[in-house]
Amino acid sequence: MAPDPQDDATVTDESTAVDDGAPAEATEDAVDSASAPNPVHEEMAALLQAGGLGGDSVARSESVFDDYVVRVANRAWRHAGEIARDALECDYLSFIAGIDWAPAPKEGGEEASGDTSQPAQPTEMTFGAAGSAGRFQVFAHVQSTRRHWGLTLKTDLDESAPTVESWVPLYPGADWHERECWEMFGFVFEGHPSLRHLYLPADFEGHPLRKDFPLLARVVKPWPGLVDVEAMPGEPEAAADTETAQA
């Protein structure tokens, strides 16, 4: 195997003809977290391809520490789960969850005086491992109790109508995870037996884990711990000021 850090994800080669196309900044991320090729991840990639998940179904894949992240096309979501379950023997569903990549709004609105947005987050939208076509993504982690490996599958959702196929026919445990995701992000899982509220009251409106859903406690009153927080030093200054906490 070629120890090319860019080539640790073997499925990447097919990623050119994706319908949504990986954004340019995502390629930089790949360089960031790229490490030596992981033989386990390569084996998983080969099995995924042998199982029938290849071509334009796979947008990108990437090794992130011990985890293998594969981003698949939205229409291939259930198919990908099926291949992971059958070809990779991933019999265990760890979780299904959503991500909203939108930058966090400034707490208290744009006019808020003082720094109420602790901890500071970037204001432009950037994407994580394996990239994204837009704001919403669903990701899931499945594992094999026999092969002792696991992978994270991601897929992009349309911002105006976020829908994706349900995994309940594959993993019955997906039921609650998808209900939680529907409640928290407003993602619709097609084929789910009953999408209803899990944690929140049945008449709750809004999707709390979306970034534009305000944390009311912080809007009403600035974080009380704020007075204790020292002003954030600039990057070069912070490097010079690196005090160590040595016990």
Add this chain to the structure above:
Amino acid sequence: MSTERMVATDQLAPEALHHLADAQINVELDTGDMILNLGPQHPATHGTLRLVVRLDGERVVSADPVIGYMHRGYEKLTEFRTYPQVTTLINRIDWLSSFANEVPFMDAAEKLMDIEAPPRAKYIRTILTELSRIATFLLFLGEMGLQVGALTPAFYGFRDREHVLNLIEAVTGGRFHPNFNRIGGLKDDLPWGWVAECRSVMDIVFEACDTFEKLVAGNEIFEARTRGIGIIPADVGSSYGMSGANLRASGVDWDLRRDGPPYLVYPELDFEVHTHPDADSFARYIVRLEETRESARMVLQCLDALPSGPVMAKVPRIIKVPEGEVWVETENPLGQMGYYVISKGATGPFRVKIRSASFSNVSILPWLLRGVFVPDVITILGSLYFILGDIDR
């Protein structure tokens, strides 16, 4: 019954008569479905879990867990905290083994920052993680007796757990919420004389396990109430995401301490993974009993091998985690605990997905409770062993 009818039934085949009798009983003793609300306040639910159970007589037709009474929205709150502040929140996910909750999050932050905790810190983390496992399981071993109506073991469980909690308190200052981990190590070293104290407490733990084995597991009534009850086949359990001792009691030989990505000092320890072929409530009791002993052995191994040195790595005064994402999973007392941390280079996480064990362990209940008797619902709930904070987060 009229004579005509007697004559009529005389001419029927014996099988038909049998059905007729069934039909008559059904007419006379028709119970109809009854909806029973179990909880939200019930001792077997360790908090506020509500089960809407539809009953046909004594048998459960369907069960629908209603959760969320303790939902605190931690995934949202983490987005408004700095990394060191998040520790306080995640302490309260599974409040019986708070220390074990902290470890994977610290691991995630350290991986992203490319910091490694010093060896001594790793050993102490392992010891405290195993101690919290022992404390959690001792409570289970006692409380499981309570679920079948035996009061004594519960007191023994609480009594013996207190010794372990005292150890944790001596190191961290807190019995339940140590908040002792720092990114890059630990807040403090072990207090003087603690190692000797810990060794003597491990003797108490071994003794407690022997007691529970004789008093509870060897009890005829306990066996009658748990054997063959709540059977979870391995493939069903794993497809629901059930993990930890529950899954090992279904015969799945999978423990993240041995089989997952290496963390803490588990690769250096010599330990066994216990499984049980029976997959019932009794098997789950036995597996946890064996794991308690195994944990005590691991603590002793760690104490023997405890290296000297600092407990804190060099870390910047202000924690800023570089951009990236990481999935970290550990074998917690209740099962697989994982954090998917996404960082955007700020002082706080951008998104944290908290994968807690009890959430998935409990999601199997609608499948598992179908067709069982009402009293068995309680033993099954007890044997799955969940913490509400771990379900609702």
